[in-house]
Amino acid sequence: MKPEHDAGAAPIFLFTDFGLPAPYVGQMKAAIHRTAPAVQVVDLCQDLTPFQPRPAAYLLAALVPYLPVGASVVAVVDPGVGTERRGLVLKGSGIRLIGPDNGLLAITGHRLVDATWAALPDPESDACATFHGRDWFAPAAAQLHTGQPQMLHDLGDIAPVGAPWPEDWAAVIYVDRYGNAMTGLRADRGMRQDQTLKIGGRTVRPARTFADVPVGEAFWYANSIGLIEIAINQGNAAHQLGLEVGRPLFGG
Amino acid sequence: MKPEHDAGAAPIFLFTDFGLPAPYVGQMKAAIHRTAPAVQVVDLCQDLTPFQPRPAAYLLAALVPYLPVGASVVAVVDPGVGTERRGLVLKGSGIRLIGPDNGLLAITGHRLVDATWAALPDPESDACATFHGRDWFAPAAAQLHTGQPQMLHDLGDIAPVGAPWPEDWAAVIYVDRYGNAMTGLRADRGMRQDQTLKIGGRTVRPARTFADVPVGEAFWYANSIGLIEIAINQGNAAHQLGLEVGRPLFGG
Amino acid sequence: MKPEHDAGAAPIFLFTDFGLPAPYVGQMKAAIHRTAPAVQVVDLCQDLTPFQPRPAAYLLAALVPYLPVGASVVAVVDPGVGTERRGLVLKGSGIRLIGPDNGLLAITGHRLVDATWAALPDPESDACATFHGRDWFAPAAAQLHTGQPQMLHDLGDIAPVGAPWPEDWAAVIYVDRYGNAMTGLRADRGMRQDQTLKIGGRTVRPARTFADVPVGEAFWYANSIGLIEIAINQGNAAHQLGLEVGRPLFGG
Incomplete structure (x- = not known):
């Protein structure tokens, strides 16, 4: 058994909009298990906003630095599933990300200093047109993660979708169960540490933590x-200020 | 350590109505871990509709073909927990399923060409009357999965509950977080590929995928x-057409 | 590889209010994986009521007896995150629990006959002030779980928060997806087996199980x-009787 196959190897993380108790994630894990039986599969985030790759792209880029070196990520927010679009592989900083070419990986690609892109081979002809997560991205990730050969392609002249998206995005990208609203703005870029925001008619001041x-x-x-x-x-x-995923933070 | 014990062996899948963040599934995993410490346990589906084994039975039968050979499934939707009913073991196509005799395994039994049934020994006298998932089905599954001897019984003259249920069922069996409503009808049985349905007063046409x-x-x-x-x-x-689990698809 | 590192070792259980599909639990698992790559991490409960360590403390104490010997628990319900408070380690009956000093571990400490307490070293200076679960408790638990040295401190003269809390608490401590309301009262302490309760104006009789x-x-x-x-x-x-977490069971 090769080292990258063993139970102590870095995990494969799943980042999807499938919801967690539903049968979709379990099927992706079953598909990974066929190819990479000893690899741990970890739910990185499973309640992304359906149909919106862009906010998820900013969240993913912020999470990647917290993953262990050697990890793979299968990312699926895929309103265009079953249509013609590429499957991408992004590598950098010891992390590999696999997902559809719809912008989901774009911001992570901006941020990784050593980013390299490739395209997956087309899905098998019997892949289900509505579940490429199970039949295309998960098996490809499991093969790449365990060092099995895959015929990756060059991206050619066509840049990944989302390549022109800005490095930071003044919009809500995720709302958690507490109603806290994450934005696509990095705190160390362009916001003064004492700057107040005007949101939903309310003045929002900075603080270090909840207890402050x-x-x-x-x-x-x-x-x-x-x-x-x-x-x-x-x-x-989110409820009290009327924030929702995709909503611009200022104006409107 | 025997091969079937190692971290690369096929997983045990859980298929329940317990919900995922709640403490029930974690206790089932702890119970499995005592007996089968290195086996991976995967959430196949944890948000089945409470109290309704029948819709879950049709969902389970459709999921089983996507599980890896060697997998076990612990299935628990069990409104009769604590009353006298058998615990069943169903085997076929390299998959083993364990659950209560209330119909939950019945449709899978219809579909597996090489199905064999057996009954579990009664639960231990200290098994909790309201949590047979933790105290009866999970430990039994872990023992069978790792090849430990269990005194299984013949079903005798009493067929499993659900044996007369039809192979396909024109009803909603699962609604996911997008509001998509799965039915108990297999697409390759009896439905013309261009057939329109009348549901909630609306005409529902066939399509290959969302983007179409x-x-x-x-x-x-x-x-x-x-x-x-x-x-x-x-x-x-589900919201817009008034669909809910257990609702007949036509008429009504 | 030492035995306590292998895939068959007891798991680390997570007991938090983070919700499960959200990215927080995945980050805690990533943090554990860096230190203890082969250890299984199991969701014990992830939907505890936010901001309320006390009800969670009674739930945790009731769950601990069902964990396998050798298990660790990382417990995080932490409204005071980022403020000055200790991180605690509680050991007893072969289980190790790690969490903030806000009462969350207090009832388990009462119940374990061989309980010993210690304090964690302070978090690293680069630990995030709003996510000690990821940057303090999870890594500390992974190190302790795998036998890596940690400089634990004596609690000194300051008892853990919650030390004066009663052994049993007549209040709702958890509501599950069925609406069943758990209380902080142990059934074998002080309640007659035929005692009726008066809750929300309704008489609530005892029964052995749902089917009765x-x-x-x-x-x-x-x-x-x-x-x-x-x-x-x-x-x-919960809906029909107006029960919610933290609500006293009698009077009011």
Whole structure:
């Protein structure tokens, strides 16, 4: 058994909009298991907003630095599943990411200093047109992760979708179960540490952590993955400020 | 260490109505771990509709062909937990399924060409009357999965519950987080590929995949596990068409 | 590779209020994996009520007896994250628990006959002030679990938060997806087995299991982890009786 096959090798992470208790993620894990039986598969995020690759792209880019070297990520937010579009492989900083060419990997590609792109071979002819996660991306990731040969292609003249997207995006990209709203803005880029924001008619001041503001008060802070996040101490910022994924942060 | 014990052996899949973040599934995994410490345990589906073994039975039968050979499934949708009913073991096509005798395994039994049934020994006297998943089915599955002897019984004259259920069922069996409604009808049985359905007063046409219909339009398609599924492109079919698990698809 | 590192060693269990599909749990697993790559990580409970360590403390104490010897638990319900408070390690009965000093481990400490407490070293200076689960508790647990040295401290004169909390608590501590409401009362302490309760104006009688009462009737029973739980057969007790986590069971 080769070292990259063993139970102690880096995991394959799943990053999808399938929801977790539903049968889709379990089928992806079964598909990975056929090819890479001893590899651990970890749910990185499974409740991405359906049909919206762009916000997910900014979240993924912020999460990648926290993954162990050697990890693979299978990323699936794929409203165009079953249509003609490429499957991509992005490598850099010891991490490999696999997903559809719809922008989902684009921001991570911007950020990785040593990013290299390739295209997957087309899916098998019996791949299900509505579940490329199970029949195309997961098996390809398992093969690449365990060092099995894959005929990857050069991207040629066609840049990945999302290549022109900005490095940072002033929009809500994820809302968690507390109602905290992550944005596509990195906290160390262009925002003064004492800057107040105007959101939903309310003034939102910066704070270091929840315990630093009164209960019920809205604030923004640099969150645990380096993004600007809007929160209300022991309250639900998304509901109270009308924030939702894809919504521009300013104006509107 | 025997091969079937190692981290690369086929997983044990859990198929329940317990919900995933709740403490029930974690306790089942702890129980499996005591007996089969190196086996991977994978969530196949954890948000089945509570109290309804029948729709879950049709979903399970459609999922089994996608599991790796050697896998076990612990299936628990069990409104009669704690009452007198048998625990069953179904084997076929290299898969082993364990669960209560309430119909949950019945359709899989119909479909497996080499199906064999057996009954589990009664639960231990200290098994909790409200959590046979943890105290009866999970430990039994772990023992069988790792080749430890179990005194299985013949079913005798009493057929499993659900034996008379039809091979296909024109009803909603699962609704996912997108609001797509799976049915108990296999797409390759008796439905013309151009057949329109009348559901909730709306005409539902067939399509190959989401991208083939306009945004907001209802359609049916052969889903990724071979079942007829009702969906609305970038919409919520269950809410908009009034579909819920157990509801007959036609008439009513 | 030392035995405690292998894939068959006892798992690390996560017990948090992060929700499961969200990216937080995945990051904790990634952090554990860096230090303890072959250890299995199991979701014990991930939907604890946010901001309330006390109800979670009673749930954790009831779950610990069902964990395999050698297991570790990382427990995080942490409204004070980023403020000055200790990180604790509790050991007893072959189980190790790691979490913030806010009461979360207190009831387990009461119950373990051989409980010993220690304090973690302070978090690294680059630990994120809002995610000690990832940057402090998870890595510390992984190091302790795999036998790597950690400089643990004596608690000194300051007892853990929650030390004066009662052994049993007449309040709702967890509501599951069925609407069943667990309480902080152990069924074998002080409640007569035929005692009726008055809750939300309704009389709640004892029963052994769901199947023993008519559909729609409220009852209490000794649940699968030894706690008194309020349920309605095939109904939602929390909604129908107005129960929520933290609510006193009697009076009010």
